[in-house]
Amino acid sequence: MGQQHLFDLGRKPAWRMFLTILAAVSLTGCGTALFGGGNDKTQTDIWKHRDQFVRIEAQDRTAGTVPPNEHPARIDAAELRTMLGSIEVRFQPKGRSILGNLADRIQGDEKPAPMFTNQELETLGDAISAGLAQAGPRQDVTFAIVGVHRGLIGFSHDRAFITGRVFVQGGKLNLIIGSLHEGYEENLDRRMFPFEVGSRQYKAPSSREKAPRAWQPVPVAGLQTPTVDGRVRHDWLILDLNPETWKAAIAVRKEAGEAAKAAFQEASQVREESAQLSAEQERLRSELEAVKQDLERMRQAPAAAPVVAPAPAPTAPRAPAVVPGAEDLEVRLRRLQYLRDRNLLTEEEFRAKRKEILEAL
Numbered sequence: 001m002g003q004q005h006l007f008d009l010g011r012k013p014a015w016r017m018f019l020t021i022l023a024a025v026s027l028t029g030c031g032t033a034l035f036g037g038g039n040d041k042t043q044t045d046i047w048k049h050r051d052q053f054v055r056i057e058a059q060d061r062t063a064g065t066v067p068p069n070e071h072p073a074r075i076d077a078a079e080l081r082t083m084l085g086s087i088e089v090r091f092q093p094k095g096r097s098i099l100g101n102l103a104d105r106i107q108g109d110e111k112p113a114p115m116f117t118n119q120e121l122e123t124l125g126d127a128i129s130a131g132l133a134q135a136g137p138r139q140d141v142t143f144a145i146v147g148v149h150r151g152l153i154g155f156s157h158d159r160a161f162i163t164g165r166v167f168v169q170g171g172k173l174n175l176i177i178g179s180l181h182e183g184y185e186e187n188l189d190r191r192m193f194p195f196e197v198g199s200r201q202y203k204a205p206s207s208r209e210k211a212p213r214a215w216q217p218v219p220v221a222g223l224q225t226p227t228v229d230g231r232v233r234h235d236w237l238i239l240d241l242n243p244e245t246w247k248a249a250i251a252v253r254k255e256a257g258e259a260a261k262a263a264f265q266e267a268s269q270v271r272e273e274s275a276q277l278s279a280e281q282e283r284l285r286s287e288l289e290a291v292k293q294d295l296e297r298m299r300q301a302p303a304a305a306p307v308v309a310p311a312p313a314p315t316a317p318r319a320p321a322v323v324p325g326a327e328d329l330e331v332r333l334r335r336l337q338y339l340r341d342r343n344l345l346t347e348e349e350f351r352a353k354r355k356e357i358l359e360a361l
Contacts, residue, residue, distance in 0.1 A: 044134070046141070047127040051190050052161075054127035054143040056135045060165070060199045068137035073168040075132055075241065081125035082246045083173065083239050086253070087223065088112040089180065092214040112218045115180070116162065117147040128166055141166040142197040149181045159184045165198040173239040176200065180215060180235075202231055220249045295339055298332060298353065332357055 044056040059066050090112050116124065124143060131141035144163040163178035178198035215234070217223060222240035226233055240246075333354065340350040 046131045046134075047123065051186075051195075052145050054124065054131055054141065054145075056131050056139050057142055059138050059140050059167070060201070066200060067169065069135070069140065069167045069169055070171070071132060071135040071137050071139060071168060073132040073135075075129055075168075075173065077125040077129040079241075079243050079246075080129050080173075081121045082243065082250070083222075084116050084124065084175075085114070085118075085121050086220060086246050086249050087115040087237065088218040088220075089115050089215045090218055091181075113149070113181075115217075117149065120145050120147045120162070132166070132168060135167075144195040144197065146184050159186075161195070163195045163197045165200075168241075170238075171241060173241055175237045175239065176233075177235045177237070179212065182212060198235065200228075200236075202228065202233065220253070222246055222249055291335070291339060291344065294335060295344065298336070329357055329360060 042057075045053055046056065047054040059069070124145060128141055128143065135141055142163070142165050144161060146159055146161045149158065149160040160181040161184045162180055165174075165176040165178070167174050176198035178196040217225065217234065217237060222242070222245035224238040226236055226238060228236070336345070336350065336353055336357070339345045340347075345353070
């Protein structure tokens with residue numbers, strides 16, 4: 001009966017006109033304004049490219065009483081790029097348990113990675129600056145952007161997306177990250193699976209969802225993470241708006257990078273010298289083994305019998321005695337001295353063997 005009653009009403013001209021207007025208002029996104037929602041609940045795209053966007057939208061009211069933002073806010077695009085470009089994050093290594101305290105799990109993990117790529121900063125700097133300048137006190141700037149980031153799988157570089165919510169409160173820039181360096185699926189229908197842009201209220205991943213990799217920002221001057229409802233929000237970054245703070249932070253990071261580079265070069269040189277030393281030690285070990293083998297043969301070989309030269313003819317001048325193997329004896333004496341100089345023979349062994357060799361002359 002209810003459906004038939006609506007159908008009968010729809011056939012009347014006045015009701016037909018009302019339903020047409022209602023459908024048009026709903027499709028154009030103005031329904032909230034018509035029924036008292038106001039402009040704060042509408043979305044305004046500042047930049048859009050396929051799934052990616054930077055837009056102005058209403059504050060998320062899921063966190064209870066939310067104070068108004070200090071909008072509109074004038075922040076230079078270059079200063080925004082400097083601030084956002086100074087943020088580095090450290091991820092939990094793959095395969096490690098997600099149980100326990102986040103800071104304990106991440107301590108000493110993978111080396112820091114920039115939160116944003118240079119290409120992302122070029123887009124976000126201009127668009128977020130424009131969005132903050134246009135937003136009202138009850139509006140935030142949200143974004144979703146895709147870039148090529150390091151190491152989603154091993155040492156590869158893969159397309160990943162970042163989402164977040166930006167607003168100014170307390171004289172500081174607030175950035176709440178929704179997703180960070182998550183794998184981007186180009187064919188996924190975002191009307192069915194929209195990006196989550198971050199919220200003032202913490203949302204734990206459900207048991208049915210794949211938990212994202214744990215991460216936290218690398219500490220740097222001018223950056224804070226608040227404690228909300230007894231929980232440290234590593235996804236909520238509060239940034240100082242003083243440009244000098246970030247210039248100093250960049251200088252410190254550059255100096256640290258140069259020191260790390262010098263240390264790496266020094267370590268490489270030490271490794272190279274160590275490899276050369278190992279090769280030299282191996283060569284000496286081979287020579288020593290050969291000398292030991294020669295010594296063993298000398299110890300086992302019988303002493304050469306003395307050779308007496310025949311008496312010279314009476315009429316001929318006396319010729320010196322010819323000792324076969326004299327050169328070999330000289331070599332043996334040199335080798336014997338070599339072993340003695342390197343403490344491979346005791347003094348008694350040296351003298352006894354030398355006497356044995358000389359007696360053969």
